[in-house]
Amino acid sequence: MLNQRARGISPSPTIAFDSRAKAMASDGIDVVNLSVGEPDFATPAGARAGGIAAIEGGWTKYTPSGGLHELRQAIAEKLERDNGLRYSPDEIVVSNGAKQALFNAFMVLLDPGDEVIMQSPYWVTYPEMVKLAGGVPVILRTDAGTGFALTPDMVESAITDRSKVLLLCNPSNPTGVVYSRRRLEDVVTVALRAGLVMIADEIYERLIYGTAQTVSVAALGSEVWERTVTVNGFSKAFAMTGWRLGYTAAPRPLAKAMAEVQSHSTSAPSTISQRAGLAALRSDQPCIEEMRRHFDQRRRFAMQRLAALPGMQLEVEPEGAFYVFPNVAALFGTTIRGRRIGSSDDLCMALLDLARVAIVPGTGFGSPDHVRISYAASLERLREGFDRMQAFLAECAPTPLRA
Ligand SMILES: Cc1ncc(COP(=O)(O)O)c(C=O)c1O
Numbered sequence: 001m002l003n004q005r006a007r008g009i010s011p012s013p014t015i016a017f018d019s020r021a022k023a024m025a026s027d028g029i030d031v032v033n034l035s036v037g038e039p040d041f042a043t044p045a046g047a048r049a050g051g052i053a054a055i056e057g058g059w060t061k062y063t064p065s066g067g068l069h070e071l072r073q074a075i076a077e078k079l080e081r082d083n084g085l086r087y088s089p090d091e092i093v094v095s096n097g098a099k100q101a102l103f104n105a106f107m108v109l110l111d112p113g114d115e116v117i118m119q120s121p122y123w124v125t126y127p128e129m130v131k132l133a134g135g136v137p138v139i140l141r142t143d144a145g146t147g148f149a150l151t152p153d154m155v156e157s158a159i160t161d162r163s164k165v166l167l168l169c170n171p172s173n174p175t176g177v178v179y180s181r182r183r184l185e186d187v188v189t190v191a192l193r194a195g196l197v198m199i200a201d202e203i204y205e206r207l208i209y210g211t212a213q214t215v216s217v218a219a220l221g222s223e224v225w226e227r228t229v230t231v232n233g234f235s236k237a238f239a240m241t242g243w244r245l246g247y248t249a250a251p252r253p254l255a256k257a258m259a260e261v262q263s264h265s266t267s268a269p270s271t272i273s274q275r276a277g278l279a280a281l282r283s284d285q286p287c288i289e290e291m292r293r294h295f296d297q298r299r300r301f302a303m304q305r306l307a308a309l310p311g312m313q314l315e316v317e318p319e320g321a322f323y324v325f326p327n328v329a330a331l332f333g334t335t336i337r338g339r340r341i342g343s344s345d346d347l348c349m350a351l352l353d354l355a356r357v358a359i360v361p362g363t364g365f366g367s368p369d370h371v372r373i374s375y376a377a378s379l380e381r382l383r384e385g386f387d388r389m390q391a392f393l394a395e396c397a398p399t400p401l402r403a
Contacts, residue, residue, distance in 0.1 A: 008131055012124050014360050014372075017348060021358035032385035034373050035358040037173060039239040039322070041294075043276075044287040047238055050279020054272045061271060065263035066255070067094025067247070068274045074281040075247055083205070083216040085230065087249045093258045094277075096269045098203045098233035098246030099125065104258040105199050105229045105248055106133035106165075114164035117196070119150050120366030121325065123173045127366075135164070139366055144315035144327075148175040152186040159194045166191040168217060171204040174365045174372040175325045176299075176318020178212040188220055198228040203246070204321040206237040206288055209296045212319035218249070226251055229258075236321075237288050238280045243273040295322050298375040298382055305386040310393045312371075322376045325362070329369040334396045341396075344371050355392040357385045 017035040024031045042048075054060070066072065072089035079085040095101040102125075110116070112134040118126055119142045127137035140154045155166065166188070171178045179187075191198060200217035208214055218228040233246025248258055262268065302324050306314050311331035318324055331341050339350040344361035348371060351357045362370030375382055 005132060009128050010364075012128075012364065014124055014364065017352070017358050017360050020352065024352070024356075029356060031352070031356045031358055032377070032381055032388060033358045034375070034377055034382070034385050035360045036374055036376065037323075038241040039236065039291060039376050040378060041239040041291050043240050043243070044238060044280060044284040046283030046287075047234075047240060047243075047276045047280035050283075051243070051272050051276035053279075054275030059271050059275050063268045063271050063274060064259075065268050066090070066259035067092065067268055068271070068278070071274050071278045071281075074278055075249070078281055079216075079230070079249055083202075083230075084219045085216055085225070085249065088252075091252055091255045092247055092249050093255050093262060094245065094247045094269055094274060095262060096244040096246070096266055097235060098201065098231050100244075100262070100266065100269075101231045101233065101246040101248045101258075102126075102199065102201065103129055103133070104261050105231065105250075105254075106130060106135060107261045108254060108257040109165055109197055109199075109229075110135040111164075113162055115160060115162045116165040116167055117155060117158050117163060117191075118167040119148075121148065121172070121174050121362060121370065122366050123169055123201070124364045126167060126169075130167075136162070138163070141366075148172065148177040148316050148325075149179055149183055150187050151183075152190045155187055155190045159190075159196075163194060163196055165199055166196045167199045167201070169201040170214060170217075171208060171212075171320025173204065173321050174323050174362070174367075174370075175316065176321045176323050177316060178208055178214060178320040181213075181215045184215055184217065185220055188217060188224055192223060192227065196227070198224065199231060200228055201231045203231065203233050203236050205232065207292055207295055207322060208320045209292075209299055210319055214320070229254060234277050234280060238277075238284060239291065240273075240276070240280065243270075243276055245269055245273045245277045295375065298322070298377075298379060299324070301379060301382060302373065302375045302386070305382075305390070306373075309386070309390055311396060312393070322374060324373050324375065325365075325367075325370050326373070327369050328371050331393070331396060334398055336392060336396045344368055347371065351389065351392060355388045357388045357392075
């Protein structure tokens with residue numbers, strides 16, 4: 001009964017592990033859940049108050065499909081202030097999360113068979129979304145050798161006459177890598193020369209650590225600006241995952257087309273969420289810094305504990321987002337508490353079943369030798385999770401050869 005499109009979709013492994021961990025927790029099992037990609041903090045007070053005031057004040061009707069004008073104006077101001085990007089409100093489209101924002105972009109850019117160049121490890125949703133929009137994901141494998149970032153040569157060699165989009169996620173989910181300005185410029189220059197459109201997913205832009213700095217792709221020059229769709233949202237920086245609020249910023253014809261696509265799918269995001277987002281932008285900037293500091297503390301804690309975990313090797317220090325992405329290939333071929341570990345999937349399943357810790361295999365991120373551990377959990381839960389993983393991995397033994 002299902003069409004080809006539906007049959008071609010792979011389920012999200014992050015959601016699968018998270019759901020399993022939650023099901024175990026609801027059965028009364030104490031699981032440390034380090035699988036999720038959402039801040040554990042409450043939505044800041046200003047945003048919450050904005051949402052409540054919207055309900056009480058009658059902001060409960062449809063908005064224009066691109067979003068409330070005031071919110072688009074506030075987003076344009078944010079992009080100019082934080083990212084050095086100039087957009088007018090009608091070049092902003094507010095969506096149900098950055099997910100819908102990305103989806104709108106692919107829907108207006110891709111014809112059947114158009115290729116989208118992206119790197120692995122990638123965020124699990126990208127290839128599926130490209131396929132849903134009729135495109136073809138072209139995945140370039142990056143590793144510790146390239147610092148988990150694309151190189152200009154890699155992009156150059158992937159370009160064909162069907163190439164349409166270069167998709168960049170900076171800072172990266174799942175590696176936490178932040179592109180240097182230089183690397184970004186070099187990669188984008190190749191894409192621009194080939195006439196590609198850039199989609200820049202900058203949703204983790206505010207969550208950076210140490211000396212890292214995020215540079216917005218569209219800020220690299222006016223020619224780049226003309227060919228870039230910037231994607232961002234409120235989920236990560238403002239701990240607003242459930243409010244479903246994200247946006248694109250793009251030159252007017254693209255923005256107009258994306259708003260039209262959205263007008264025929266979800267109309268617009270909830271008006272209440274939009275008012276909450278407006279309040280967040282106007283009032284909650286110190287909260288972002290406070291959450292960032294907590295994440296940084298946890299990041300350092302996670303790196304320190306990882307260094308002592310047998311078989312897990314953090315090859316590149318994450319400087320953004322809230323994940324560590326160690327290589328676990330050294331554990332393949334071992335047995336732990338009677339479970340044979342042949343892959344990162346086996347390892348994560350064994351950790352969940354036997355150590356009660358949920359982390360996610362790299363398979364769904366296009367990098368099967370790795371696992372993703374989210375540190376968007378309290379230090380106390382992180383400590384407990386690492387204690388359990390350490391005790392579990394300490395029991396690792398080579399799998400006996402069959403006689
Ligand atoms: C890289 C990346 N982009 C986009 C999103 C979508 O975020 P949302 O739809 O909650 O705004 C996520 C969420 O996990 C993400 O990790």
